[in-house]
Amino acid sequence: MERIIIGGILAFLLTYFAIPVIITVANEKKLYDVPDDKRKLHLKPIPSLGGFGMFIGFILALLLTINFTAAPQFQYYIASFMIIFFIGIKDDILALSVGKKFLGQIAVACILIFQGNLLIADMQGFLGIHAIDSIASYFLTLFAIVVIINSFNLIDGVDGLAGSVGIITSTVFATFFFINGNIPYAVLGFGFAGSLLGFLIYNFHPAKIFMGDTGSLLIGLVNSILVIKFIETGSTVTNYPITAAPAVGFAIILLPLMDTLRVFAFRIANKRSPFSPDRNHIHHLLLDRGFNARSVVYACGLATSVAIAAAFYMQTVMGCTWIILTLMISFFAWVYVLYLKKSRYKLRVIKGEMDKVEPVQTKRVKLVSFFNEKVAAVKED
Secondary structure, X not given: OHHHHHHHHHHHHHHHHHHHHHHHHHHHHOOEEOOOOOOOOOOOOEEOOHHHHHXXXXXXXXXXXXXXXXXXXHHHHHHHHHHHHHHHHHHHHOOOOHHHHHHHHHHHHHHHHHHOXXXXXXXXXXXXEEEOOHHHHHHHHHHHHHHHHHHHHHOOOOOOHHHHHHXXXXXXXXXXXXXXXXXXXXXXXXXXXXXXHHHHHHHOOOOOOOOHHHHHHHHHHHHHHHHHHHHHHOOOOOOOOOOOHHHHHHHHOHHHHHHHHHHHHHHHHOOOOOOOOOOOOHHHHHHHOXXXXXXXXXXXXXXXXXXXXXXXXXXXXXXXXXXXXXXXXXXXXXXXXXXXXXXXXXXXXXXXXXXXXXXXXXXXXXXXXXXXXXXEEEEOO
């Protein structure tokens, strides 16, 4: 218990006090995220090295609180964190090609699988599948890790969104491990949540700093470890066994995971690279409906919390397959409603002050303000 408390508080304090220093250095060295992309919603250059502060707080807290004799696999986890850190920091400062980032993520996944013994070996009845052979297990785990890493990276499009969702998911996993006496993974979850909270104080709208790929890739990696361990041990614990662990684990990371798979499928269907940029993510759909930054975070946080609560309840009355199917149908129903609302309005972001708003030739115009930008929502005939 003491390790959990110390780990969480230490991660929070180290991150909280590191971020202002990073902001100062980034401003002096002009290490900014420049708003040169029409998809970016900030109007002025903002430091994007917040993930560096998260990494410092999180790693130091782990090193000082984890008993590596009792949990030897954590040495490989930390090695994977360091690799993903260098991938992210290189991309944040100098830019890194998609191919190199992808290869780095595969390398990280291989370390976790072959050295950390992190495997999805039992589907626990999903689609009638239970234990799976080792080769299929390796490929499934590799796919899961890479997709989860990218899912948190891709929802990092609004101030505070990735950090808020990451706090919810990490805390839920950590609470489960704590209840069942798995202290090392409870420290991992609560420590990371503490680091995210220390960062989020500076990242919640209006953001003073962004986490960059350094932070978002780290969120995905930590959550991939937590969810796979949750699936592996969920049904075998004694204090609070999970009868449909894959479905509940899926529910906890539902929003970033399903949104990423949906957007990837949409891009591939349109004969584009799955990593090509667009404005089809769930946070873009909410913004296009007039939500401001904070409202997007609240909506996504609420949706994540509802999915988690529903899954924990449904495991008592449904099997794994039906829980996942219900969650997927609910998610796509929400997206469909957002698309219907979006189709009624054509939104155009106009950067600048109110006296610089460009005239729009239309019969009806509604102006909505968010992110210090002016959005012209044009009613289509």
